[in-house]
Amino acid sequence: MAVFASGSGTNFQALIDAAAEPDYPASIVCLVTDVPGCGAVARAAQAGIPAFVARPRDFADKAAFEAKVLEVLSTYQVEWIALAGYMRLIGPTLLSAYDGHILNIHPSLLPAFPGRHAIADAIAAGVPETGVTVHRVDAGIDTGPVIAQERVPVDPGMSAADLLARVHEVEHQLYPAVLRRVVRGEA
Template identity: 45%
Template sequence: MTDATPIVVLVSGSGTNLQALIDASADPAFGVRIVAVGADRGGIEGLARARRAGIDTFELHLRDFASREDWDAALAERVGSYAPELVVLAGFMKLAGPCFLARFGGRTLNTHPALSPSFPGMHGPRDALDYGVKITGATLFVVDEGVDTGPIVAQTAVPVHDGDTVDTLHERIKSSERGMLVDWVGRLARDGFSIDGRRVVTPRKDPA
């Protein structure tokens, strides 16, 4: 599909969200073409998934650069070489820096395993469980310079069960997160969007 929206996906681990996007993009109606998958480390399943699907891959290791700023600039340059319209951080464990955001701010998406603005940072499911909330979930947002603070695209609610551990809760969150990510990446790619303050505006009404 020549008019499919080109996207780059960045990963750091097993790539289950990436796989969901690969599977969805096999349908021309989804409107997305994954032009490259990048990672900040080697030997991960996320890169293997991309290679099995015939998608270009690249690695940029922070240790290979004199500074984080140099790494961030190199990441922006490498991602830019694929001319994506969207960038999706799918379990990417590095923060986007100023150079990257200067080029891809406003069109980089990430997910967080909590209902933002609650429980930001690395341990959303654990923090939600410790706090004793009855409902948590996942958030899809447009990346900004903060930690899980960007304008919210969508959220999905996940109940907390009495017998939950961090692992069981996180797995249930991730399952809902994948569906939300696939649905909205496709929708944003097909229909476009704009950002008005903290609101992400799409041309069509929210799905029922």
């Protein structure tokens, strides 16, 4: 499995920890990131996981960037991709090569609050609950088939930072568990 991340890498770390369990059905063979120096890169180094770090803007276009990513994934014989805070849309090059084998974790109960600002959007909407969704990735923005969801309560007056912390607690448990089932062919 390759993990794609763009930020601090807390979900990446949860996957590293899960993959260290002797009965976990997948190993993480590389990190792909578009943000040099992000926290996920440090987590990969600490875990001894190779990282491919490249800015898409340094390539002729998205297809060229994804073609290079495909080369890297091929080198490591990657069968599954787990998006863990990867802040880019996956394009046709990767989607066609890994059809049905790219999963994402999103901090809302999709289809509510898709996109980058799900936590802020939930706070602004004043909803009593939001959640976490694990879904297969398609060409849309958080539109792929849902595999699992878990609800997260939103307290009145809760800050975005507090809600994010609550969501992360759920994500760090749900994502490794769902990936375990998916890789085993159970979901």
